[in-house]
Amino acid sequence: MNAAAEASHPKFEVDIEGTLHPWDRDTITPEEICELGGYPINTEIIEVFEDNTQRVLKPHETVDLKPGVGFAKKHLFKRG
DSSP: HHHHHHHHHSEEEEEEEEEEEESSSEOOOOOHHHHHOOOOOOOEEEEOOTSSSSEOOOOOEEEOOOOOOOOOEEEEEEEO
């Protein structure tokens, strides 16, 4: 794959309650998660980690996404 083709493909997948959403940037906010998931902007968003621990995201908090195997790592979020 050439550099232009790689740049046009999303590098991340954001899992919002079981639905995968492509994401091109290495950060995301709770407000962007609400927009992707089709939720009201003030919905409480919970980040779920691989070990099933959870934490509530603060409004306007920036979450760093890290690419993993296959150029994408799934990040799971759900409503609070």
